[in-house]
Amino acid sequence: MDLLSIMATLVPRNEFRSFNAGEICKMVEKYYPEDFSLQDRYVLENQLNHFVLDISQDAELRKIGTITELCRCLVETSRHTAYNLVDRLLHLLVTLPVSTASAERAFSALKIIKTRLCSKMEDGFLSNSLFVYIEGGIVEKYVYDDIIQDFKNLKTRRADL
Structure with missing residues (x-):
């Protein structure tokens, strides 16, 4: 105000x-x-x-x-x-109305993503989930097979038992 x-x-x-x-x-x-x-x-x-x-x-x-x-x-x-x-x-x-609208959109998305069932999400996972939800246009450009392959190429975090 x-x-x-x-x-x-x-x-x-x-x-x-x-x-x-x-x-x-x-x-x-x-x-x-x-x-x-x-x-x-x-x-x-x-x-x-x-x-x-x-x-x-x-x-x-x-x-x-x-x-x-x-x-x-x-x-x-x-x-x-x-x-x-x-x-x-x-x-x-x-630019005030634009910056206010984007913040409101982010909080609206937060309310959708972080429900009671997902209230124990860690900050990193919540941030990534919000990014995917808010910036859906950017995420659509990625090919899921490439993401899966990158994930497979990561080193295992646990020692094989």
Whole structure:
């Protein structure tokens, strides 16, 4: 919800109501620590403030109603180079629904794979089973005979008695 509220404050059509660069930088630090260094977060705060002033003064840009349109417009007007960190943040926010959907799909698959009967599965076997279930398109490319032959070629784990 925090990231969605950031998205709402950055849409120009909303006239940047409740915009707060410091709060956005705190959210960036919390949710995207690998994507923005400490120095990037300081620069991002300045870029956000300049960005809001710049966009507020342009009548055409104030009509933009979505983050996707804003990204496109930044590229078309070459503002994406001046506000490179804002552009990076916008791209991360645009991909938010995709990353959330893939995580939900994985947990849904986990619920199907790990039933009460299979609740004692070890992590490695569970991970492999989930991979086969989630990435079925990739697995279809493998030939079962090749997998069986690779398994046969493995050394025996037990000493023959």
